Amino acid sequence: MEKLYPDSGVELTPFTARHYDAMMRFGSFGKYNGFIENAISKLKIQPADTILDMGCGTGKNACLISKYLSADAGAKLTGMDISDIMGEQFAENCSAFPFASFLQQRIDQPFDLGVKFDKVFISFVLHGFPHDVRQIIIKNAWDHLKAGGTFNILDFAEFDMKKMPFLHRFVFKKIECKYAFDYIEKDWKEILSGFGFKDFKEDLFFKNYVRLLRTRR
Numbered sequence: 001m002e003k004l005y006p007d008s009g010v011e012l013t014p015f016t017a018r019h020y021d022a023m024m025r026f027g028s029f030g031k032y033n034g035f036i037e038n039a040i041s042k043l044k045i046q047p048a049d050t051i052l053d054m055g056c057g058t059g060k061n062a063c064l065i066s067k068y069l070s071a072d073a074g075a076k077l078t079g080m081d082i083s084d085i086m087g088e089q090f091a092e093n094c095s096a097f098p099f100a101s102f103l104q105q106r107i108d109q110p111f112d113l114g115v116k117f118d119k120v121f122i123s124f125v126l127h128g129f130p131h132d133v134r135q136i137i138i139k140n141a142w143d144h145l146k147a148g149g150t151f152n153i154l155d156f157a158e159f160d161m162k163k164m165p166f167l168h169r170f171v172f173k174k175i176e177c178k179y180a181f182d183y184i185e186k187d188w189k190e191i192l193s194g195f196g197f198k199d200f201k202e203d204l205f206f207k208n209y210v211r212l213l214r215t216r217r
């Protein structure tokens with residue numbers, strides 16, 4: 001399938017999609033699992049929460065989120081991704097959680113699910129789009145949040161590539177797509193404030209190169 005955005009690194013090849021979790025584990029020297037568990041623990045998930053995971057991938061994050069949710073309390077978790085290969089893995093990985101479902105859907109176009117969520121989560125997806133497309137994704141998140149609901153972005157933090165130690169810069173430039181280079185330069189709190197988001201909270205990981213940014217509608 002042709003890429004929608006040729007310079008994007010988040011539109012994965014079928015091979016990468018099939019082996020995504022293993023690649024993250026190896027690429028992070030085994031640190032990925034602990035990191036993602038830690039980040040998800042900071043989302044303050046309540047048993048009755050309804051959650052939309054945009055660009056959900058294999059469902060690995062959805063499973064970790066699901067541990068905090070309760071079917072009896074009325075929780076719902078919707079994983080949304082463009083990739084049917086991710087959909088198959090999501091269905092298998094999340095089969096123990098009856099409130100978790102997968103929707104094959106593009107997040108870079110306006111959509112209307114007809115429901116609003118307590119939380120929208122987006123992990124290592126937003127950086128991989130041209131900036132005008134990121135605005136559509138953010139608007140989709142805004143439109144699908146209840147008043148007081150939170151938008152949770154786990155992605156690169158803001159940093160100056162020129163100030164990175166040589167080895168870090170070399171690796172970042174080698175593995176990341178061109179859109180990531182402008183993503184790290186942007187003032188995301190200002191951009192999100194422009195949509196109406198408020199009350200920003202952040203946690204930094206991996207030598208401050210990665211950030212969980214939480215904000216409220």
Ligand SMILES: C[S@@+](CC[C@H](N)C(=O)[O-])C[C@H]1O[C@@H](n2cnc3c(N)ncnc32)[C@H](O)[C@@H]1O
Nearest residue numbers: 010011055056057081082083106107108123124
């Ligand atoms: C880098 S992976 C991150 C997956 C997951 N969020 C995680 O943290 O493990 C990016 C994901 O975004 C999905 N994706 C890319 N472009 C998309 C689009 N236009 N609409 C929906 N999903 C998209 C890919 O299929 C892939 O699963």
